[in-house]
Amino acid sequence: MDTNLVLVLLLAPFLGFLFNVFLGKKAGKNVVGIVGTLSVAVSFVITLYLFANASQEPVVINLFDWISIQRFDISFGFLIDQLSILWLLFVTGIGSLIHLYSISYMHDDEKMHSFFAYLNLFIFFMIALVIGSNLLMMFIGWEGVGLCSYLLIGFWYKNQNFNDAAKKAFIMNRIGDLGFLIGIFIVGSLFNTLDFTSLRTTIESAKDVSDLWIAIAALALFIGATGKSAQLPLYTWLPDAMAGPTPVSALIHAATMVTAGIFMLTRLNFLFDMAPSVQNIIAIVGACTALVAATIALVQNDIKKVLAYSTVSQLGLMFLALGLGAYEVAVFHVITHAFFKACLFLGSGSVIHGLHGEQDMRKMGGLKKAMPITFITMLIASLAIAGIFPLAGFWSKDEILMTAFNHSNNKALWVVGSIASIMTAFYMFRLIYLTFFNSFRGTEEQKHHLHESPSLITVPLIILAILSFVGGAISLPGHSWLNDYLAPLFTKVAHEEHTLGSTEYMLMAIATIGALIGIGIAYKKYLKDNTIPSEDAEITGLSKVLYNKYYVDEIYDSVFVKPINLLSDLFREHVEKSLSALVFGLGKVTNEIAIQGKKAHNGSVGFYLFAFVIGVIVILTYLFLQQFFI
Amino acid sequence: MDVTTLLIILLLGAFATYFSGDKWAPKVALLFSLTAFAGAICLLSQYNLGNEISYSKLWIAKPKIYFALQADGLALAMVLLTTALTPIIIFSSFGNTYKNSKAFYALIVFMSFAMSGTFLASDGLLYYIFWELSLIPIYFIALIWGNGDAEERKKAVVKFFIYTLAGSLFMLIAFVYLFQKAGSFLISDLTALNLSSSEQFWIFMAFFLAYAIKIPLIPFHTWQAKVYQKAPTVGTMLLAGIMLKMGLYSVIRWQLPIAPLAAKEYMYVFIGLGIAGVIYGSIVALKQKDLKKLLAYSSMAHVGLIAAGAYTLTLDGLRGAVLQMIAHGFVVVGLFFVAEIIFRRYETRKIAEMGGIRAQSPKFTSMFMILVLASVALPSTFNFVGEFTVLYSLSQVNVWFAILGGTTIILGAYYMLKMFQHIMLGETNAKLFADVTFNEGLALVVVIAVLFFFGLYPKPIMELITPSLENILTQINRFN
């Protein structure tokens, strides 16, 4: 494999970034869009080439030694293997589509060039994350995508609320990043390497390493993943991140960046396999996240917020699979999720675009006729995420639930996952019904301007909808291309293929029926009864708690943010002043001694002489008496 | 050519600047500081070729004091930092006009001379002389050309002067004691001494007082914020960019090798003190209303981490500390320059009076953003390399140190982004904000380029400093 090819793959989006930063404003919006999209498309084409010509063995490209630690060197290098190629495929593929979409979506924004610049930069860092050959290289991309996420959430920087959301996302991510760093430190000191390939061989051969420390390292790395992939307890930034432009939500906060945590865990599967206790924690955290986020999504009225919580919930399911050791299943869901969630976000973007910025579903409705393509694509994606046969989501979600069911005798995880899935079906169709069915509830002016979005927006939607439809084909039970493709990555014998027995068919049936029930409830409530969610002030009871996201933000605010700020005030007002007073106090004491001493010097010569004589007498007496005592 | 040439260039530069008159002084100062930088690069290449560039000559026969300048990799790295930052600092001041500018620029160059001398000196008394010499120019720079109310400024600056001077006197006492024992002030003689552990303890503490005030470590930091705020930005840059590093450098060069037993015995205390500074500084920075004060506390947090790294007594810790010293030098100069750029336009340092600048100045925003990110140690910037290495070394001592010290990446992001948000973002400011001029941009671009280059390729610096740090480590471990 050619080093230059990989460099072009990595640097093409970066060049796009540089172009858009330095020349974007002069070049005009069309050029910006084309350059931005092409630079990602180039990477996609190269990825396709790599995919077609990939060898079985991972390819490591070391450019130079980056950081030296006493006991090992960390190289600036890349690792191309099945996992990175797979991730590259959908990062650059979906990335290209979303760039294409953004050309139209962002066309009216005066800062379109910076938007494309940030988007290109994001793709660059995402590629760096995916192809990094060691943990620290991955960390460059890891923090880099966090930075781009910050820049893009706060893209409309004149609104300080958006800036707050951006800041929150960055800081929450950084909490996870600290965990990641600690994990890196422990891994480094345990195994003296951070390279994925050598780490794998070292871990397999190392027998005398303490299990406890491996578990701590795994836990720390998992904390890193919870930050980036919005898991409990660090998930609250992701819904707020919807402040960014919708293509950003689709690309970064649904399809690619938030899956970085899953990528990392899959990359380090050999490490996590050594720490079963941590795997249990991961599974439980994943299941809890899936459930908690799904319940919140049930009552949200902002179309993007619903999708955001849905993303958190789906990510939870992926972590559930990871915790069960079924990495390939998690990866499968990552891929299908990327298709249908990107489609959903872009569809919602199309809706928002059509309504000139309206995001509240209570003011939508009846868009089916005005926006048929958007409607159909979103419907397909919703069916996919709800898990209806034979769409992509059915296969991937079903595999996760099957894994959970077969994993142990404790069926709690399966039950939680299933409930979350039923809820998913409900809130997705709630969204569809509220948005596209019945009559339009917005203003007359909006109604007048309703229109289907231009083709630059609908083409990506159609492509993604098709992928959401057929995406499941890559890993059908029994004939899983994906499992075979990923097999070399995993140390444990790949998760044994589900033989399609009666249990499996029964589980599929249960899942499908569950999804249909969810859809049915939504149908009854929002289509037949035409219920409109009540105004914010009128929400009561449990739904108020859910609507306010269990007040988690408020809790974090009062437990962490406010105390730190209070502490800051305390330190600034009091501690600083008293420390300063202490130092000045030393000076004052000296001064006081001087003032007292000054009194002896009253200027009278007679007094000085008197003191002098007394002094002489004292000394003489002392000398005289001394001889008697020696 | 040996290191004395460099010092002579700088000293000559100071005088030439003074005698060139107010009009030409800035340019002459820049010329000489650039020459000194070129000289430092020459020395570096000589050093890499293996040529002897150190200098030693008996200066005073009784007591035996040498004029000894020793240039190993570590000292050279610090001299390079000094001579590289000085022209940037001088150049960055070109947008301002100072009355009696000949004296002003002469003092800057003179300070550069004294600081280079401090980094190079290998005779204790010579080192002490340079150490104190560097205090004099910054005292006058801050006192005469500072800003704000004159009385308050005087109070802050005089406090700083007396405080640091008083701390240094303890160091002098330690040197005198060591001289009694060794019969010379040469560092090679001092590190060969076989001191008892209680002797080492007292010597360590005496050094510690001098360095803790200079660095500054909590709770000896009270002079810092006020002086940073009151000094002219050039003075602040000199203080934060280079002078703090004198303290940190001296810890590595003098304190640890001379009194390693004490350093080992009380390692946890001193690491803890450094980390306490990290957390304390970050939290105090959070709610600062004055931009320069905020940067002062952020700088205190960073040097706390550097000190903690140095006190781990591991190669990683020392190396990370030196890398982070250099990285922090550049980034802090950049950030203070940003504060100055805003001040030139808005005549204020109060964060509350800023806001909404971004829309008016895309170039400035990008550069400021990059500096903020470097300051919070985003990977691929130089600061990350330093911070990573330091935190790694802390984790080798105790994972909790790494976790507590690592809060800097969270808290740092918090206060820096908050600051950035309130200064740059929000509704467009009614007051006009002109984007950076060519000169301002050039200075910032140089700083940013350095940060990125060494962030991606820190190897040259690592290779430069590692052998000398290994020597220091063998001295530290000589009692084992």
Place this chain on the structure above:
Amino acid sequence: MDNILNQIGIENYIFLSVILFCIGVFGVLYRRNAIVVFMSIEIMLNAINLLFAAFSTYHQDAQGQIFVFFSMAVAAAEVAIGLAILVSIFRNMGTIDVGNLKNLKG
């Protein structure tokens, strides 16, 4: 040897000199007129000179007497400068009362 010390014992010289010295000390301490203080200092010096001369004879060593001449010369010089200072103080302050001369006070 026909020594003057045979007629008057050495101890009497010591007593006299001690008395003279004490008179001088008390004069310096109690008198406020600068000229009198000055004279008292001279008395103290002369008491010492006397002692020098006495011991010089007692030890049969001329060094002491040489030193007396030396100290007399110094005293003369001192008087010359001291009186000059006093005159200039008087001109400036209008008084030579040492109690009033407190400008040295810190």
